[in-house]
Protein backbone atom coordinates (compact mmCIF):
# COMPACT_ATOMS: atom_id res chain seq x y z
CA UNK A 520 0.00 0.00 0.00
CA UNK A 521 1.22 3.49 -0.88
CA UNK A 522 2.32 5.48 2.17
CA UNK A 523 0.05 8.41 3.08
CA UNK A 524 2.06 11.55 2.44
CA UNK A 525 1.54 15.19 3.21
CA UNK A 526 0.75 17.21 0.05
CA UNK A 527 3.79 19.14 -1.22
CA UNK A 528 1.71 22.33 -1.26
CA UNK A 529 -1.94 23.02 -0.66
CA UNK A 530 -3.90 22.31 -3.83
CA UNK A 531 -6.94 20.49 -5.22
CA UNK A 532 -7.25 16.84 -4.23
CA UNK A 533 -6.99 15.73 -7.88
CA UNK A 534 -3.72 17.67 -8.26
CA UNK A 535 -1.92 16.37 -5.17
CA UNK A 536 -0.34 13.38 -6.91
CA UNK A 537 1.02 15.60 -9.69
CA UNK A 538 3.73 16.52 -7.18
CA UNK A 539 6.00 14.18 -5.30
CA UNK A 540 9.35 13.96 -3.57
CA UNK A 541 11.95 11.61 -4.97
CA UNK A 542 12.61 8.79 -2.57
CA UNK A 543 9.35 9.15 -0.63
CA UNK A 544 7.04 6.48 -2.02
CA UNK A 545 5.79 7.97 -5.26
CA UNK A 546 8.91 9.16 -7.18
CA UNK A 547 7.12 9.83 -10.43
CA UNK A 548 4.19 12.21 -10.32
CA UNK A 549 0.89 11.55 -12.03
CA UNK A 550 1.36 13.12 -15.46
CA UNK A 551 0.19 13.41 -19.06
CA UNK A 552 -3.37 14.29 -18.06
CA UNK A 553 -5.61 17.15 -19.18
CA UNK A 554 -5.09 20.26 -17.06
CA UNK A 555 -7.70 20.99 -14.43
CA UNK A 556 -10.32 23.34 -15.92
CA UNK A 557 -10.28 26.77 -14.29
CA UNK A 558 -6.67 26.63 -13.16
CA UNK A 559 -4.22 28.77 -15.07
CA UNK A 560 -2.05 26.11 -16.65
CA UNK A 561 1.29 27.21 -18.09
CA UNK A 562 0.89 24.83 -21.04
CA UNK A 563 0.63 25.59 -24.74
CA UNK A 564 -1.30 23.69 -27.42
CA UNK A 565 -0.43 21.00 -29.98
CA UNK A 566 0.00 23.64 -32.69
CA UNK A 567 2.50 25.43 -30.42
CA UNK A 568 4.41 22.14 -30.07
CA UNK A 569 4.69 21.75 -33.84
CA UNK A 570 5.82 25.37 -34.25
CA UNK A 571 8.61 24.87 -31.75
CA UNK A 572 10.07 22.04 -33.82
CA UNK A 573 9.70 23.58 -37.29
CA UNK A 574 9.98 27.31 -36.70
CA UNK A 575 13.83 27.45 -36.75
CA UNK A 576 13.97 26.43 -40.45
CA UNK A 577 15.20 29.79 -41.63
CA UNK A 578 14.63 29.77 -45.39
CA UNK A 579 10.95 28.89 -45.05
CA UNK A 580 7.68 30.69 -44.61
CA UNK A 581 5.62 29.48 -41.64
CA UNK A 582 2.00 30.13 -42.50
CA UNK A 583 -0.64 29.78 -39.81
CA UNK A 584 -3.97 28.73 -41.26
CA UNK A 585 -6.35 30.06 -38.65
CA UNK A 586 -7.61 33.17 -36.88
CA UNK A 587 -5.01 35.87 -36.35
CA UNK A 588 -4.82 35.10 -32.61
CA UNK A 589 -3.05 31.78 -33.25
CA UNK A 590 -0.31 33.66 -35.10
CA UNK A 591 0.69 35.29 -31.83
CA UNK A 592 2.67 32.07 -31.37
CA UNK A 593 5.31 33.17 -33.85
CA UNK A 594 9.09 33.55 -34.23
CA UNK A 595 9.49 35.83 -31.26
CA UNK A 596 8.41 33.09 -28.86
CA UNK A 597 11.32 31.06 -30.21
CA UNK A 598 14.65 32.80 -29.98
CA UNK A 599 16.28 30.67 -32.66
CA UNK A 600 19.15 32.43 -34.35
CA UNK A 601 19.97 32.39 -38.03
CA UNK A 602 23.36 32.75 -39.68
CA UNK A 603 21.68 33.34 -43.02
CA UNK A 604 18.28 34.77 -43.93
CA UNK A 605 15.46 35.96 -41.68
CA UNK A 606 12.56 34.68 -43.72
CA UNK A 607 11.33 32.45 -40.89
CA UNK A 608 10.68 35.57 -38.83
CA UNK A 609 7.84 36.77 -41.07
CA UNK A 610 4.58 36.32 -39.19
CA UNK A 611 2.15 34.92 -41.78
CA UNK A 612 -1.48 34.00 -41.22
CA UNK A 613 -4.54 33.42 -43.37
CA UNK A 614 -6.44 35.43 -40.73
CA UNK A 615 -9.63 33.37 -40.92
CA UNK A 616 -12.72 35.38 -40.10
CA UNK A 617 -16.45 34.71 -39.75
CA UNK A 618 -17.10 34.42 -43.50
CA UNK A 619 -14.31 31.87 -43.91
CA UNK A 620 -15.67 29.85 -41.02
CA UNK A 621 -19.07 29.70 -42.71
CA UNK A 622 -17.93 29.17 -46.31
CA UNK A 623 -14.56 27.47 -45.71
CA UNK A 624 -11.00 28.81 -45.77
CA UNK A 625 -9.44 26.71 -48.54
CA UNK A 626 -9.69 29.40 -51.24
CA UNK A 627 -8.07 31.94 -48.94
CA UNK A 628 -5.31 29.48 -48.10
CA UNK A 629 -4.70 28.76 -51.78
CA UNK A 630 -4.42 32.46 -52.64
CA UNK A 631 -2.21 33.19 -49.63
CA UNK A 632 0.28 30.46 -50.55
CA UNK A 633 0.47 31.68 -54.15
CA UNK A 634 1.07 35.25 -52.98
CA UNK A 635 3.71 34.25 -50.43
CA UNK A 636 5.57 32.25 -53.03
CA UNK A 637 5.57 35.26 -55.39
CA UNK A 638 6.69 37.66 -52.69
CA UNK A 639 9.44 35.65 -51.03
CA UNK A 640 10.40 32.62 -53.14
CA UNK A 641 10.98 30.54 -49.96
CA UNK A 642 12.67 27.15 -49.61
CA UNK A 643 9.31 25.82 -48.38
CA UNK A 644 5.99 27.01 -47.05
CA UNK A 645 4.87 25.16 -43.93
CA UNK A 646 1.10 25.41 -43.47
CA UNK A 647 0.00 24.91 -39.86
CA UNK A 648 -3.54 23.73 -39.14
CA UNK A 649 -5.14 25.37 -36.09
CA UNK A 650 -8.27 24.49 -34.12
CA UNK A 651 -10.57 26.56 -36.34
CA UNK A 652 -9.16 25.08 -39.55
CA UNK A 653 -9.77 21.63 -38.07
CA UNK A 654 -13.30 22.39 -36.89
CA UNK A 655 -14.44 23.77 -40.27
CA UNK A 656 -12.79 20.81 -41.99
CA UNK A 657 -10.51 22.56 -44.47
CA UNK A 658 -8.57 20.01 -46.52
CA UNK A 659 -5.13 21.49 -45.93
CA UNK A 660 -3.30 18.54 -47.49
CA UNK A 661 -5.20 18.95 -50.75
CA UNK A 662 -4.55 22.71 -50.91
CA UNK A 663 -0.84 22.15 -50.18
CA UNK A 664 -0.61 19.55 -52.93
CA UNK A 665 -2.37 21.78 -55.43
CA UNK A 666 -0.30 24.90 -54.62
CA UNK A 667 2.90 22.86 -54.77
CA UNK A 668 1.96 21.78 -58.30
CA UNK A 669 1.17 25.35 -59.30
CA UNK A 670 4.19 27.05 -57.71
CA UNK A 671 6.87 24.34 -57.82
CA UNK A 672 7.72 25.26 -54.20
CA UNK A 673 7.51 22.75 -51.36
CA UNK A 674 4.21 23.39 -49.56
CA UNK A 675 4.08 21.24 -46.46
CA UNK A 676 0.93 20.56 -44.44
CA UNK A 677 1.36 20.38 -40.68
CA UNK A 678 -1.76 18.78 -39.17
CA UNK A 679 -1.35 20.51 -35.84
CA UNK A 680 -4.92 21.41 -34.81
CA UNK A 681 -4.44 22.70 -31.28
CA UNK A 682 -7.26 20.72 -29.69
CA UNK A 683 -5.91 17.28 -30.60
CA UNK A 684 -4.37 16.61 -27.24
CA UNK A 685 -3.77 18.17 -23.84
CA UNK A 686 -0.05 17.73 -24.35
CA UNK A 687 2.06 19.74 -26.76
CA UNK A 688 4.40 16.76 -27.03
CA UNK A 689 1.98 15.50 -29.66
CA UNK A 690 2.68 18.74 -31.56
CA UNK A 691 6.42 17.97 -31.49
CA UNK A 692 5.68 14.59 -33.05
CA UNK A 693 3.41 16.15 -35.67
CA UNK A 694 6.18 18.60 -36.59
CA UNK A 695 8.61 15.66 -36.88
CA UNK A 696 6.07 13.75 -39.00
CA UNK A 697 5.83 16.68 -41.43
CA UNK A 698 9.61 16.45 -41.92
CA UNK A 699 9.52 12.66 -42.27
CA UNK A 700 6.62 12.66 -44.72
CA UNK A 701 7.52 15.62 -46.91
CA UNK A 702 11.16 16.59 -46.49
CA UNK A 703 13.67 13.97 -45.30
CA UNK A 704 14.77 11.67 -48.11
CA UNK A 705 13.70 13.96 -50.94
CA UNK A 706 17.17 15.12 -51.99
CA UNK A 707 20.55 13.45 -52.33
CA UNK A 708 23.72 15.09 -50.97
CA UNK A 709 26.40 15.98 -53.54
CA UNK A 710 28.96 14.02 -51.57
CA UNK A 711 28.92 11.78 -48.54
CA UNK A 712 31.63 10.92 -46.01
CA UNK A 713 31.94 8.09 -43.48
CA UNK A 714 31.44 10.65 -40.71
CA UNK A 715 28.16 12.28 -41.77
CA UNK A 716 25.84 13.21 -38.93
CA UNK A 717 22.60 15.05 -38.26
CA UNK A 718 22.24 17.22 -35.18
CA UNK A 719 18.67 16.46 -34.12
CA UNK A 720 16.63 18.44 -31.60
CA UNK A 721 18.95 21.45 -31.59
CA UNK A 722 17.02 24.66 -32.24
CA UNK A 723 19.86 27.17 -31.92
CA UNK A 724 18.07 29.13 -29.22
CA UNK A 725 20.23 32.19 -28.50
CA UNK A 726 22.88 30.56 -30.73
CA UNK A 727 23.46 27.42 -28.64
CA UNK A 728 24.30 25.38 -31.71
CA UNK A 729 27.15 27.73 -32.56
CA UNK A 730 28.61 26.96 -29.12
CA UNK A 731 29.34 23.35 -30.03
CA UNK A 732 29.28 23.27 -33.85
CA UNK A 733 33.00 24.24 -34.04
CA UNK A 734 33.80 21.44 -31.58
CA UNK A 735 32.02 18.90 -33.79
CA UNK A 736 33.84 20.20 -36.84
CA UNK A 737 37.18 19.89 -35.04
CA UNK A 738 36.30 16.33 -34.02
CA UNK A 739 36.00 15.65 -37.75
CA UNK A 740 32.34 14.82 -38.28
CA UNK A 741 30.48 16.26 -41.25
CA UNK A 742 27.18 17.87 -40.31
CA UNK A 743 24.65 17.16 -43.07
CA UNK A 744 21.77 18.89 -41.34
CA UNK A 745 20.62 20.44 -38.12
CA UNK A 746 17.05 19.60 -37.29
CA UNK A 747 16.05 22.30 -37.16
CA UNK A 748 18.17 25.16 -35.73
CA UNK A 749 19.71 27.51 -38.31
CA UNK A 750 18.70 25.12 -41.09
CA UNK A 751 17.53 25.18 -44.69
CA UNK A 752 14.86 22.80 -45.87
CA UNK A 753 17.09 21.34 -48.61
CA UNK A 754 19.70 20.39 -45.99
CA UNK A 755 17.10 18.52 -43.93
CA UNK A 756 15.98 16.81 -47.15
CA UNK A 757 19.40 15.07 -47.26
CA UNK A 758 19.33 13.92 -43.64
CA UNK A 759 18.57 10.30 -44.58
CA UNK A 760 22.19 9.84 -45.71
CA UNK A 761 23.73 10.44 -42.27
CA UNK A 762 25.57 7.66 -40.44
CA UNK A 763 24.51 8.95 -37.04
CA UNK A 764 21.89 11.17 -35.43
CA UNK A 765 23.00 12.99 -32.30
CA UNK A 766 19.95 14.04 -30.30
CA UNK A 767 20.20 17.13 -28.13
CA UNK A 768 16.57 17.84 -27.12
CA UNK A 769 15.40 14.37 -26.31
CA UNK A 770 11.94 15.55 -25.35
CA UNK A 771 10.96 16.86 -28.78
CA UNK A 772 13.13 14.82 -31.07
CA UNK A 773 13.72 11.26 -29.83
CA UNK A 774 10.59 10.46 -31.78
CA UNK A 775 12.21 11.64 -35.01
CA UNK A 776 15.47 9.81 -34.29
CA UNK A 777 13.62 6.56 -33.60
CA UNK A 778 11.60 6.85 -36.80
CA UNK A 779 14.74 7.62 -38.84
CA UNK A 780 16.41 4.56 -37.36
CA UNK A 781 13.46 2.41 -38.41
CA UNK A 782 13.11 3.95 -41.87
CA UNK A 783 16.74 4.59 -42.82
CA UNK A 784 18.73 2.48 -40.35
CA UNK A 785 20.44 5.56 -38.82
CA UNK A 786 21.43 4.90 -35.20
CA UNK A 787 21.25 7.69 -32.67
CA UNK A 788 22.97 8.74 -29.48
CA UNK A 789 21.71 11.16 -26.87
CA UNK A 790 23.99 14.13 -26.27
CA UNK A 791 23.93 17.10 -23.96
CA UNK A 792 26.15 20.13 -24.43
CA UNK A 793 25.02 21.96 -21.29
CA UNK A 794 27.73 21.77 -18.63
CA UNK A 795 31.38 20.80 -18.85
CA UNK A 796 31.10 17.14 -17.90
CA UNK A 797 28.22 16.57 -20.27
CA UNK A 798 29.98 18.35 -23.14
CA UNK A 799 33.04 16.16 -22.57
CA UNK A 800 30.95 12.98 -22.42
CA UNK A 801 29.02 13.90 -25.56
CA UNK A 802 32.16 14.55 -27.59
CA UNK A 803 33.68 11.27 -26.41
CA UNK A 804 30.55 9.31 -27.23
CA UNK A 805 30.45 10.69 -30.77
CA UNK A 806 34.13 9.83 -31.35
CA UNK A 807 33.66 6.39 -29.78
CA UNK A 808 30.70 5.72 -32.05
CA UNK A 809 32.86 6.15 -35.14
CA UNK A 810 35.74 4.29 -33.49
CA UNK A 811 38.34 6.04 -35.64
CA UNK A 812 41.61 6.13 -33.61
CA UNK A 813 42.67 9.49 -35.07
CA UNK A 814 39.28 11.00 -34.29
CA UNK A 815 39.40 9.65 -30.74
CA UNK A 816 42.86 11.13 -30.22
CA UNK A 817 41.83 14.44 -31.74
CA UNK A 818 38.73 14.55 -29.52
CA UNK A 819 40.82 14.11 -26.36
CA UNK A 820 42.97 17.07 -27.42
CA UNK A 821 39.86 19.20 -28.09
CA UNK A 822 38.53 18.30 -24.65
CA UNK A 823 41.85 19.14 -23.02
CA UNK A 824 42.12 22.52 -24.69
CA UNK A 825 38.39 23.28 -24.19
CA UNK A 826 38.63 22.62 -20.46
CA UNK A 827 41.91 24.55 -20.21
CA UNK A 828 40.32 27.55 -21.94
CA UNK A 829 37.55 27.86 -19.37
CA UNK A 830 39.57 26.78 -16.33
CA UNK A 831 39.25 29.26 -13.47
CA UNK A 832 36.83 31.40 -15.52
CA UNK A 833 33.92 30.23 -13.38
CA UNK A 834 35.74 30.17 -10.01
CA UNK A 835 34.44 33.54 -8.89
CA UNK A 836 30.82 32.60 -9.69
CA UNK A 837 31.13 29.15 -8.19
CA UNK A 838 32.34 30.62 -4.93
CA UNK A 839 29.22 32.77 -4.60
CA UNK A 840 26.84 30.07 -5.81
CA UNK A 841 28.15 27.29 -3.56
CA UNK A 842 25.33 25.68 -1.59
CA UNK A 843 22.55 27.70 -3.25
CA UNK A 844 19.41 25.94 -4.43
CA UNK A 845 17.64 26.04 -7.76
CA UNK A 846 14.15 25.07 -8.93
CA UNK A 847 13.69 24.02 -12.55
CA UNK A 848 10.31 24.43 -14.16
CA UNK A 849 10.95 24.01 -17.83
CA UNK A 850 9.81 22.41 -21.05
CA UNK A 851 11.01 18.84 -20.58
CA UNK A 852 14.54 18.06 -21.70
CA UNK A 853 16.07 20.74 -19.50
CA UNK A 854 14.34 19.33 -16.43
CA UNK A 855 16.96 16.58 -16.39
CA UNK A 856 19.74 17.80 -18.67
CA UNK A 857 20.54 20.89 -16.55
CA UNK A 858 20.80 19.09 -13.21
CA UNK A 859 24.47 18.15 -13.57
CA UNK A 860 25.42 21.60 -14.93
CA UNK A 861 24.04 23.22 -11.76
CA UNK A 862 25.89 20.72 -9.60
CA UNK A 863 29.09 21.76 -11.38
CA UNK A 864 28.39 25.30 -10.14
CA UNK A 865 28.03 23.98 -6.61
CA UNK A 866 24.26 24.41 -6.59
CA UNK A 867 21.63 21.85 -5.62
CA UNK A 868 18.46 21.23 -7.61
CA UNK A 869 15.65 21.20 -5.04
CA UNK A 870 12.77 20.99 -7.51
CA UNK A 871 12.39 19.89 -11.10
CA UNK A 872 9.22 19.96 -13.11
CA UNK A 873 7.74 20.24 -16.54
CA UNK A 874 4.52 21.50 -18.05
CA UNK A 875 4.02 18.76 -20.59
CA UNK A 876 6.00 15.82 -19.27
CA UNK A 877 5.12 12.26 -20.20
CA UNK A 878 6.11 9.27 -18.08
CA UNK A 879 9.38 8.80 -19.98
CA UNK A 880 10.39 12.40 -19.12
CA UNK A 881 9.73 11.89 -15.41
CA UNK A 882 11.75 8.65 -15.47
CA UNK A 883 14.68 10.75 -16.77
CA UNK A 884 14.14 13.42 -14.12
CA UNK A 885 13.98 10.79 -11.40
CA UNK A 886 17.29 9.33 -12.55
CA UNK A 887 18.98 12.75 -12.66
CA UNK A 888 17.92 14.28 -9.33
CA UNK A 889 18.90 13.41 -5.77
CA UNK A 890 16.59 11.96 -3.11
CA UNK A 891 14.48 14.66 -1.53
CA UNK A 892 14.01 16.65 -4.77
CA UNK A 893 10.45 17.79 -5.44
CA UNK A 894 9.16 16.68 -8.84
CA UNK A 895 6.13 18.52 -10.23
CA UNK A 896 3.90 18.07 -13.25
CA UNK A 897 1.88 20.84 -14.94
CA UNK A 898 1.98 23.15 -11.92
CA UNK A 899 -0.46 26.00 -12.44
CA UNK A 900 0.49 29.54 -11.48
CA UNK A 901 -1.04 29.33 -7.98
CA UNK A 902 0.77 26.08 -7.25
CA UNK A 903 4.02 27.47 -8.59
CA UNK A 904 3.70 30.56 -6.42
CA UNK A 905 2.98 28.37 -3.38
CA UNK A 906 5.96 26.14 -4.15
CA UNK A 907 8.25 29.15 -4.41
CA UNK A 908 6.91 30.69 -1.20
CA UNK A 909 7.12 27.50 0.81
CA UNK A 910 10.49 26.15 -0.36
CA UNK A 911 12.28 29.43 -1.19
CA UNK A 912 14.83 28.32 -3.82
CA UNK A 913 17.65 30.76 -4.49
CA UNK A 914 16.80 30.67 -8.19
CA UNK A 915 13.97 29.68 -10.50
CA UNK A 916 14.86 28.52 -14.01
CA UNK A 917 11.87 28.76 -16.28
CA UNK A 918 10.33 30.76 -19.15
CA UNK A 919 8.51 34.03 -19.80
CA UNK A 920 5.21 32.84 -18.30
CA UNK A 921 6.75 32.13 -14.92
CA UNK A 922 9.16 35.04 -14.83
CA UNK A 923 6.89 37.55 -13.08
CA UNK A 924 5.53 35.04 -10.59
CA UNK A 925 9.10 34.53 -9.39
CA UNK A 926 10.15 38.17 -9.50
CA UNK A 927 7.06 39.36 -7.62
CA UNK A 928 7.89 36.86 -4.90
CA UNK A 929 11.46 38.10 -4.73
CA UNK A 930 12.85 34.84 -6.13
CA UNK A 931 15.79 35.35 -8.52
CA UNK A 932 14.91 34.17 -12.00
CA UNK A 933 16.83 33.03 -15.07
CA UNK A 934 15.27 32.39 -18.45
CA UNK A 935 16.38 29.09 -19.92
CA UNK A 936 13.59 28.97 -22.44
CA UNK A 937 12.98 30.37 -25.88
CA UNK A 938 13.41 34.03 -24.94
CA UNK A 939 16.89 33.97 -23.52
CA UNK A 940 19.60 35.92 -25.26
CA UNK A 941 22.78 34.21 -24.00
CA UNK A 942 23.98 30.92 -25.45
CA UNK A 943 24.85 28.32 -22.81
CA UNK A 944 26.05 25.28 -24.77
CA UNK A 945 29.62 24.02 -25.05
CA UNK A 946 32.69 24.96 -23.01
CA UNK A 947 32.42 28.73 -23.40
CA UNK A 948 28.65 28.54 -23.06
CA UNK A 949 29.17 27.14 -19.56
CA UNK A 950 31.04 30.30 -18.58
CA UNK A 951 28.14 32.46 -19.85
CA UNK A 952 25.74 30.19 -17.98
CA UNK A 953 27.68 30.59 -14.71
CA UNK A 954 27.87 34.35 -15.20
CA UNK A 955 24.14 34.71 -15.87
CA UNK A 956 23.11 32.46 -12.99
CA UNK A 957 25.38 34.37 -10.64
CA UNK A 958 24.09 37.73 -11.87
CA UNK A 959 20.56 36.67 -10.86
CA UNK A 960 21.30 34.81 -7.64
CA UNK A 961 23.76 37.36 -6.29
CA UNK A 962 21.81 40.44 -7.33
CA UNK A 963 21.24 42.74 -4.32
CA UNK A 964 17.85 43.75 -5.73
CA UNK A 965 16.23 40.70 -4.18
CA UNK A 966 17.08 41.95 -0.69
CA UNK A 967 15.05 45.07 -1.44
CA UNK A 968 11.87 43.48 -2.83
CA UNK A 969 8.63 43.54 -0.91
CA UNK A 970 8.71 41.14 2.01
CA UNK A 971 4.92 41.10 2.26
CA UNK A 972 4.65 39.28 -1.06
CA UNK A 973 7.34 36.82 -0.03
CA UNK A 974 5.45 36.00 3.12
CA UNK A 975 8.50 36.72 5.33
Ligand code: SF4
Pocket residue numbers: 564565566567585588589592648649650651680681682
Ligand atom coordinates in the same frame (compact mmCIF):
# COMPACT_ATOMS: atom_id res chain seq x y z
S1 SF4 B 1 -4.49 26.26 -32.43
FE1 SF4 B 1 -6.26 26.29 -31.07
S2 SF4 B 1 -5.47 26.11 -28.96
FE2 SF4 B 1 -3.75 26.63 -30.34
S3 SF4 B 1 -3.61 28.88 -30.28
FE3 SF4 B 1 -4.95 28.41 -32.01
S4 SF4 B 1 -7.03 28.37 -31.18
FE4 SF4 B 1 -5.63 28.31 -29.41
